[in-house]
Amino acid sequence: MARRQDVTRALAEWVVDSKFDDIPDNVRAQGVRSFVNWLGCAVGGASHETADRAIEGVAPFSGSQKVTVVGRAERLDALHAALLNGITSHVLDYDDTHLKTIIHPAGPVASAALTVAELKGLSGRDVLHALLLGIEVECRIGNSVYPDHYDRGWHITGTTGVFGAAAAVGKLLGLDAQRMTWALSLAATQSSNLREMFGTMTKSFHPGRAAQNGATAAFLAQAGFDSAEAGIEGRRGFAHVLSTKQDYGEILDTLGTEWEAGLNSYKPFACGIVIHPAIDGCIQLHKEHAIPAAEVESIELKAHPFVLELTGKTDPKTGLESKFSIFHATACALERGDGSPTAFTDEAATNPVLVDLRRRVKVETSPSVREDEVTITVRTKDGRTIEKYIEHAIGSLHRPLSNADLDRKFLHQSALVIGEAQSAELLDMAWKVEDFRHAADIAKASVPARQKAEAV
Amino acid sequence: MARRQDVTRALAEWVVDSKFDDIPDNVRAQGVRSFVNWLGCAVGGASHETADRAIEGVAPFSGSQKVTVVGRAERLDALHAALLNGITSHVLDYDDTHLKTIIHPAGPVASAALTVAELKGLSGRDVLHALLLGIEVECRIGNSVYPDHYDRGWHITGTTGVFGAAAAVGKLLGLDAQRMTWALSLAATQSSNLREMFGTMTKSFHPGRAAQNGATAAFLAQAGFDSAEAGIEGRRGFAHVLSTKQDYGEILDTLGTEWEAGLNSYKPFACGIVIHPAIDGCIQLHKEHAIPAAEVESIELKAHPFVLELTGKTDPKTGLESKFSIFHATACALERGDGSPTAFTDEAATNPVLVDLRRRVKVETSPSVREDEVTITVRTKDGRTIEKYIEHAIGSLHRPLSNADLDRKFLHQSALVIGEAQSAELLDMAWKVEDFRHAADIAKASVPARQKAEAV
Numbered sequence: 057m058a059r060r061q062d063v064t065r066a067l068a069e070w071v072v073d074s075k076f077d078d079i080p081d082n083v084r085a086q087g088v089r090s091f092v093n094w095l096g097c098a099v100g101g102a103s104h105e106t107a108d109r110a111i112e113g114v115a116p117f118s119g120s121q122k123v124t125v126v127g128r129a130e131r132l133d134a135l136h137a138a139l140l141n142g143i144t145s146h147v148l149d150y151d152d153t154h155l156k157t158i159i160h161p162a163g164p165v166a167s168a169a170l171t172v173a174e175l176k177g178l179s180g181r182d183v184l185h186a187l188l189l190g191i192e193v194e195c196r197i198g199n200s201v202y203p204d205h206y207d208r209g210w211h212i213t214g215t216t217g218v219f220g221a222a223a224a225v226g227k228l229l230g231l232d233a234q235r236m237t238w239a240l241s242l243a244a245t246q247s248s249n250l251r252e253m254f255g256t257m258t259k260s261f262h263p264g265r266a267a268q269n270g271a272t273a274a275f276l277a278q279a280g281f282d283s284a285e286a287g288i289e290g291r292r293g294f295a296h297v298l299s300t301k302q303d304y305g306e307i308l309d310t311l312g313t314e315w316e317a318g319l320n321s322y323k324p325f326a327c328g329i330v331i332h333p334a335i336d337g338c339i340q341l342h343k344e345h346a347i348p349a350a351e352v353e354s355i356e357l358k359a360h361p362f363v364l365e366l367t368g369k370t371d372p373k374t375g376l377e378s379k380f381s382i383f384h385a386t387a388c389a390l391e392r393g394d395g396s397p398t399a400f401t402d403e404a405a406t407n408p409v410l411v412d413l414r415r416r417v418k419v420e421t422s423p424s425v426r427e428d429e430v431t432i433t434v435r436t437k438d439g440r441t442i443e444k445y446i447e448h449a450i451g452s453l454h455r456p457l458s459n460a461d462l463d464r465k466f467l468h469q470s471a472l473v474i475g476e477a478q479s480a481e482l483l484d485m486a487w488k489v490e491d492f493r494h495a496a497d498i499a500k501a502s503v504p505a506r507q508k509a510e511a512v
Numbered sequence: 513m514a515r516r517q518d519v520t521r522a523l524a525e526w527v528v529d530s531k532f533d534d535i536p537d538n539v540r541a542q543g544v545r546s547f548v549n550w551l552g553c554a555v556g557g558a559s560h561e562t563a564d565r566a567i568e569g570v571a572p573f574s575g576s577q578k579v580t581v582v583g584r585a586e587r588l589d590a591l592h593a594a595l596l597n598g599i600t601s602h603v604l605d606y607d608d609t610h611l612k613t614i615i616h617p618a619g620p621v622a623s624a625a626l627t628v629a630e631l632k633g634l635s636g637r638d639v640l641h642a643l644l645l646g647i648e649v650e651c652r653i654g655n656s657v658y659p660d661h662y663d664r665g666w667h668i669t670g671t672t673g674v675f676g677a678a679a680a681v682g683k684l685l686g687l688d689a690q691r692m693t694w695a696l697s698l699a700a701t702q703s704s705n706l707r708e709m710f711g712t713m714t715k716s717f718h719p720g721r722a723a724q725n726g727a728t729a730a731f732l733a734q735a736g737f738d739s740a741e742a743g744i745e746g747r748r749g750f751a752h753v754l755s756t757k758q759d760y761g762e763i764l765d766t767l768g769t770e771w772e773a774g775l776n777s778y779k780p781f782a783c784g785i786v787i788h789p790a791i792d793g794c795i796q797l798h799k800e801h802a803i804p805a806a807e808v809e810s811i812e813l814k815a816h817p818f819v820l821e822l823t824g825k826t827d828p829k830t831g832l833e834s835k836f837s838i839f840h841a842t843a844c845a846l847e848r849g850d851g852s853p854t855a856f857t858d859e860a861a862t863n864p865v866l867v868d869l870r871r872r873v874k875v876e877t878s879p880s881v882r883e884d885e886v887t888i889t890v891r892t893k894d895g896r897t898i899e900k901y902i903e904h905a906i907g908s909l910h911r912p913l914s915n916a917d918l919d920r921k922f923l924h925q926s927a928l929v930i931g932e933a934q935s936a937e938l939l940d941m942a943w944k945v946e947d948f949r950h951a952a953d954i955a956k957a958s959v960p961a962r963q964k965a966e967a968v
Binding site: 106109110112113114116117118119120121133134135136208209210211214238241242244245246247248249250251252253254256257258261262265272275276277278279280281282283284286287290291292293294296297 | 569
C-alpha cells in the first residue's frame with residue numbers, strides 16, 4: 057500500500073485491486089438502481105435537440121469501430137458515443153444526485169463504461185463493477201473539495217466525473233496500478249467545466265465530455281502515455297488548484313467499507329434539484345386545491361439560499377433555461393401538477409399563462425432552511441391563504457424513490473422516445489444487468505426499433 | 513459593437529469581422545515567424561516516444577476523413593491530428609514563448625488550424641490569418657488573468673490555448689458572431705491543465721488537447737450547439753473561476769491596433785524558458801574556457817525565483833524531466849556547450865559525468881534578478897573563479913532570434929527526423945506559407961519521405 061499521503065496512487069491501487077465479489081449485495085443493488093435510472097435518462101434525453109446538434113458537430117470525426125449511442129440510431133466510436141450518452145443522460149436534468157456534493161454521478165461513468173464494454177465485448181457485471189468504482193472515485197474526490205470547489209463556480213459533475221470515467225474505463229481495460237495512476241492524473245489535468253453554462257446545451261456537454269475525456273485518459277495510460285504521480289494531491293494538482301479545501305481523508309478513509317453509491321438519489325423531477333421541494337409541494341397543492349392561475353395573488357416560498365443562487369432565472373426563454381427557474385417550476389407545478397420532462401419544454405417555458413403566473417412567485421431564502429425543505433404560501437385574490445410545508449422533498453435520502461418509482465420514471469420518459477413496449481423490455485434488461493454476458497445487448501436494445509433497420 | 517462589458521461577445525465579433533488585408537505587414541511577418549518556428553518544432557518532436565504513445569492510444573478512435581500529422585506517416589482525423597501536432601510541437605519544450613504570460617502561443621492554434629485547413633481545402637493565407645487571430649485571443653485572455661492564474665498552478669498554455677484554437681478554427685469555418693461566442697464559451701468550459709504534469713508526457717498533451725478541444729468547440733458551435741453568452745467574464749465563467757485577477761481591458765483595449773504576435777519569442781534552447789539565461793551563459797563559458805567537469809568545484813547561479821519554482825528538479829531520470837532541472841541544464845551547457853534537444857535526452861539525463869556535475873550546481877534566487885538575467889560563478893578545484901553575467905538571455909525580446917537563427921533551429925531539429933534535404937525544402941515552403949493555395953501541401957511535405965510510401 058502506498059504511503060497515506062500518496063492519494064492518487066492509493067486510490068489507483070484500490071481500484072485495480074477491487075474484486076466484484078467483495079462488494080456487498082446492498083451496494084451492488086444500489087449500483088443497479090443507478091444503472092437503471094441512468095439508462096432511462098439516456099434514452100429519455102436521446103431525442104433532444106441537444107443530441108442532434110452534438111452528433112452533427114462530432115460525427116464527421118467518428119472512428120470506424122462504431123458502438124451504440126443509447127436511444128439513437130446513429131453509431132459512433134466508443135469515445136464519441138460516451139460523449140453522447142453523457143449528454144443525453146443529463147440534458148433533461150432528470151438524472152441522479154449525490155446529495156453531499158450535488159454531483160450527478162452515473163452520467164460520466166456509465167456513459168463511458170457501457171460504450172467501452174461494447175467495444176471490448178465485456179459483461180454486464182464488468183459494467184456494474186466499473187460503475188460502482190467510478191462513482192466511488194468521483195464522489196470521494198468530490199467530498200474532498202466540496203463545498204469550496206463548487207462555490208467557486210465549478211460544475212462538479214464534470215470536474216470529478218472525469219476521474220470516475222477514467223477509473224471505470226481503466227478497470228475495464230485491466231490497467232495496472234502505475235497506468236491507473238497515470239489515468240487519474242490525465243483525468244486531473246482535464247478537470248474542467250463551469251457553472252456559467254447552466255441553462256444552455258453546454259451544461260449536458262459536461263458529463264458527456266467527462267465520460268469521453270476520462271475514457272481517453274485510460275486509453276492513453278494503457279498505451280504507456282505517462283503522467284504525474286500525484287495529479288490529485290500534488291502541489292500543482294487538482295485539489296490545490298481547483299479548491300481551497302483539500303480533505304484527503306474523504307478520499308481514502310473507509311475505502312471499500314463505506315460506499316458512496318448508497319448515498320446516490322434519483323430525481324423525481326426534471327430540473328435542478330434545489331427546486332424539488334417547491335415542485336413537490338406545489339404538485340400536492342395542485343392535487344388538493346386545484347387553484348386556477350387566474351385566482352392566484354401570489355406564491356411565496358421560504359427556501360434554502362441555493363434556490364436563488366442556482367435557479368434564479370426570472371425569465372427563461374427555452375426549456376433548458378426553465379430548468380434553472382424556480383419561478384417557472386413553481387408556477388408549472390401549481391398549474392399543471394407537472395415536474396416531469398414535459399414541464400420543461402420550450403412550449404412550457406413560453407406559455408402565456410405560466411409566464412404570467414411565474415411573475416407572482418416570490419422567493420425568500422434563509423440559511424436556516426435545509427436544502428430539501430420548503431414552506432409554500434399561496435394567497436388567492438379572494439383572500440384565502442393556503443400553506444404547504446415540505447420537510448423532506450420526495451427523492452431525498454429521507455424519501456427515496458422506490459424501485460417501482462424508478463420503473464414509472466423510466467417508462468414515462470423512455471416511452472416518449474422508443475415507445476412503451478420497447479421501453480418495458482429495456483427496463484427489464486436494465487434490472488438484470490448483472491446477468492448479461494455482453495453488456496452491448498442492453499445498449500443495442502435501446503436503439504429505436506423503427507430506426508434500427510435504417511441505421512448504418 | 514457589444515457593450516464594453518460583454519467581453520466574450522466583443523472578442524467574438526472582432527474575430528468574425530477581421531480581414532486579413534487589414535493586418536499590418538510587420539504583424540503578418542511575425543505570424544510567419546511563429547508559423548515557421550512552430551512547424552520546425554512539430555517536425556522536430558514528431559519522432560519522440562510521446563507521439564508514439566499518443567498515437568497508439570487514440571488512433572483506434574480516429575475518424576475516416578484523415579489528414580496529415582506533421583512529421584509522421586500516420587494520418588488521423590482533423591481533431592486527433594490537431595492533438596498530435598500540439599503534442600509534437602511542444603514535447604521538446606523548444607517552441608515559442610509570449611514572455612508576458614509564459615504562454616507558448618503557436619502550438620494550440622497552428623496545430624488545429626493546419627489540420628482544419630487541410631480538411632476543408634483552405635489556403636496558407638487562411639491559416640496565417642487564423643493563427644494571428646488565435647494567438648491574439650489566447651494571449652489577451654492570458655494577459656487578463658496573468659500572473660494570478662499561472663501562480664495558482666494552471667498551465668496557461670493549455671488554459672488559454674483552447675480559446676485560441678476555438679477562435680482560429682471558428683474563423684476558418686466562417687462562424688457568425690453568435691456561433692463564435694458559443695465557440696469561445698465552449699472553450700471556456702474546457703479550459704484546464706495543471707502544472708503538476710511538468711516533466712511528464714502529459715505536459716505536451718496540454719497544447720495538443722487545447723488544439724483538439726478548441727477545434728471541437730468550433731465544430732459544435734457551427735452545428736448550432738449553444739453555450740453561454742459570457743463564458744469568459746460571467747460570474748461563473750473562466751476569469752472568475754480560474755483566476756483572482758480579471759482585467760478585461762487587457763482583452764479589449766487596442767484590439768486590432770496592437771498585436772500580441774509581435775511579442776512572441778522563439779526558444780533557442782529546448783527546455784523551460786526560465787533556464788535560458790543560465791544555458792546561454794554556460795555555453796559561452798564552455799566556448800571561452802572549456803573547463804573539464806572534473807576540475808569544477810562549484811557552479812553558483814544568482815537567478816529569478818521562477819528558476820527554482822519551475823525547474824527545481826534535482827535528480828531528473830528522463831529527458832523530459834531534465835527539461836525542468838536547472839541543475840542538469842547548467843551542467844550540460846557547461847560541459848557540452850549544448851542546450852538543443854540533444855541536451856535533454858534520456859542519455860544526457862542519466863550520463864554519470866553530468867549527474868555528478870549537476871550536484872555541484874548551487875542556485876540562489878532573488879526577486880531583484882529579472883527573468884532573463886543571471887549571474888554565473890564557476891569555481892575550480894585549483895582555486896580559480898570565473899564569472900559570467902547575462903543581462904538578457906538570447907531569445908528574449910532584447911536579443912531575439914533572427915530569421916537566420918530560426919532557419920538554423922528549424923534545420924537542426926527537423927533534419928534529425930526527416931533528413932536535411934527534405935527539411936530545407938519544407939523550411940522554404942514554411943516561409944512562403946502565404947503563397948499556398950492549399951495549406952495542406954505544406955503539411956504533406958513534412959511527412960518523412962521514406963515512410964510516405966508506406967502510409968495508408
